[in-house]
Structure formats: C-alpha cells, structure tokens
Amino acid sequence: MEIFQEHRTLFVKAPAKLNLYLEVLGLRDDGYHELETIMQTVSLYDELALELTSSGIRLVTSSPDVPNDHTNLVVRAAELLSQHAHRQLGATLRLEKRIPVGAGMGGGSSDAAAALVGLNRLWDLDLNRETLHELAARLGSDVPFFLYGGTALCRGRGDRIAQISGVKPLTYVVVWPRLNVSTKEVYEKLPPDLTKDLRQTKLLLREITKAGSGVFPHFFNRLESVTVKLHASLTLLARRMTESGLAGVTMTGSGSAFFGVSGSRKEAEESLAKLSALGVGDIFVVESTY
Numbered sequence: 001m002e003i004f005q006e007h008r009t010l011f012v013k014a015p016a017k018l019n020l021y022l023e024v025l026g027l028r029d030d031g032y033h034e035l036e037t038i039m040q041t042v043s044l045y046d047e048l049a050l051e052l053t054s055s056g057i058r059l060v061t062s063s064p065d066v067p068n069d070h071t072n073l074v075v076r077a078a079e080l081l082s083q084h085a086h087r088q089l090g091a092t093l094r095l096e097k098r099i100p101v102g103a104g105m106g107g108g109s110s111d112a113a114a115a116l117v118g119l120n121r122l123w124d125l126d127l128n129r130e131t132l133h134e135l136a137a138r139l140g141s142d143v144p145f146f147l148y149g150g151t152a153l154c155r156g157r158g159d160r161i162a163q164i165s166g167v168k169p170l171t172y173v174v175v176w177p178r179l180n181v182s183t184k185e186v187y188e189k190l191p192p193d194l195t196k197d198l199r200q201t202k203l204l205l206r207e208i209t210k211a212g213s214g215v216f217p218h219f220f221n222r223l224e225s226v227t228v229k230l231h232a233s234l235t236l237l238a239r240r241m242t243e244s245g246l247a248g249v250t251m252t253g254s255g256s257a258f259f260g261v262s263g264s265r266k267e268a269e270e271s272l273a274k275l276s277a278l279g280v281g282d283i284f285v286v287e288s289t290y
C-alpha cells in the first residue's frame with residue numbers, strides 16, 4: 001500500500017479492486033463460500049490520513065453516508081490493532097471516500113487494510129505482514145488482498161493470496177449504477193446446484209501476462225446472475241456498456257458496479273462520454289495497478 005508522511009500526518013492510499021474472475025466452489029462449514037477469484041487493484045483510491053493522539057480512536061469521514069462509528073471497518077481495524085498490542089493507543093483518522101460504497105469494489109475492505117498498515121507505522125508496532133494478514137482476515141474476506149494489491153489469485157474465503165506477476169496493464173471503464181448491493185444477500189441467494197468451471201481461471205492466468213485481447217473472453221463472475229436477478233436494470237447497463245465499445249463487460253464482486261476493458265485511454269474517454277449521455281450512473285476510467 002502506498003504510504004507517505006507530511007509533517008505529523010501519515011497518508012495511506014486505499015485502492016479499489018475489480019474481480020476479473022470469480023467462481024464459487026461451494027458452501028463451507030463456517031457459513032462462508034469457498035472461492036476462486038482473481039482480484040486486481042486499480043487507480044481509484046480512498047485516502048486515509050492518520051495522526052497520533054494521546055488516547056481514543058476517532059474517525060472523521062468525508063461523506064455523511066459513510067459511518068464514523070464501530071460499523072465502519074476502519075474503526076474496527078484500529079480497535080483490533082490496539083487490542084492486539086495490549087495498549088491504549090490513540091489516533092485520529094480522516095477518510096476521504098472516492099470509491100463507491102456497496103459497489104463490489106472493495107472500498108471498505110481497502111480502507112480497513114489501509115488503517116492496519118498506517119496504524120502499524122503510526123503506533124510503531126512493527127507487526128510483520130503475516131500478523132497483519134491474520135488480523136485483516138478477521139475483519140473481512142477481502143481485507144488481506146489489499147495488504148498485497150496488484151493482481152492475485154485468491155482462494156478460501158478470498159483470504160488465501162497468491163500474487164501474479166508479469167501482468168500486462170489494462171484500462172477499464174467502471175460504472176456504478178448507484179445501487180448498494182448487500183454481499184450477504186447475494187451469497188444467500190446463490191443457487192445450491194452450482195456448476196463449476198475452473199478451466200477459465202487457467203486460461204485467464206495465461207492470457208493476463210500477454211498483451212492482447214485474449215484476456216476478456218475469460219472474465220467471469222458467478223455472482224452476476226444473482227445480482228442481476230435482484231436488480232433487473234443491470235442487464236441493460238451491461239448491454240449499454242458493450243455498445244459503448246467496452247470488451248468483456250463483467251460485474252465486480254457482488255456488484256453493483258460493472259467494468260469493461262478499453263483499447264486505450266482515448267477509447268475509454270469515448271465510452272465514458274457515450275455512457276454519461278445515457279445517465280447510467282457514476283463512471284470511472286481507471287488503470288490496473290498490477
């Protein structure tokens with residue numbers, strides 16, 4: 001995670017992610033689903049600013065829609081770290097939100113990972129990545145991935161990370177149709193008789209390290225059909241994104257954001273202009289931060 005200091009304030013950039021591939025392998029005994037997913041961080045960031053105080057954890061958020069209490073994973077991350085250190089530690093955290101909430105872009109998870117990384121430095125805890133990984137997994141399934149970033153094949157609940165190197169850069173257009181989707185609800189509505197096809201992961205992993213158009217046909221998200229059933233308007237959104245010139249249009253996470261690939265920044269701006277005119281939602285042009 002990108003971290004820098006200015007006077008007495010630490011800044012951590014918390015990137016969004018896209019799931020280029022997500023297959024559900026089955027229901028686990030702990031109630032979670034076993035996954036195989038390829039996640040990639042992209043150039044859309046929240047920013048967390050941290051300052052040392054004598055006691056207490058205070059979160060200030062940039063939007064009234066983002067809670068600043070215990071329901072925010074940033075506060076839970078700070079409390080977990082303080083407990084782990086067996087010390088009463090103080091900090092004020094300011095969260096500048098840019099990643100849409102309930103979009104499947106991992107904003108809350110990335111903010112939590114940024115809090116762990118930032119407070120580990122601010123509080124001089126010197127915890128290694130394995131310990132931070134273990135704490136991150138307690139906060140949420142996607143949190144550990146953000147400690148690594150880039151592109152990774154994630155298994156288990158999403159918390160077993162294998163980083164992928166040599167990934168070629170991609171430019172995406174992401175549309176958030178301003179619908180907040182509950183991840184829990186989407187998983188609960190998954191049909192029990194899943195057909196699993198893991199051949200696609202291998203093909204995608206092979207193509208992702210080559211420049212070219214071979215990668216998009218292998219984008220896939222098992223949760224997409226469930227979320228589309230809950231919000232029928234998403235079918236039209238995906239069609240409009242394809243018509244605007246985007247390739248491999250797919251949902252990220254449990255939704256509701258969809259993304260597609262552009263051949264260049266210029267083509268991405270053209271797709272953005274077409275989609276803006278249709279008023280489909282909030283639109284972002286982002287690059288992979290592989």
Ligand code: C5P
Pocket residue numbers: 031032033034035139140141142156157158183184185187188
């Ligand atoms: O781990 P996290 O709190 O982000 O998960 C939110 C919800 O999504 C869980 O309560 C669970 O219902 C569902 N989930 C799941 N399997 C996963 C990840 C999440 O069933 N691998």
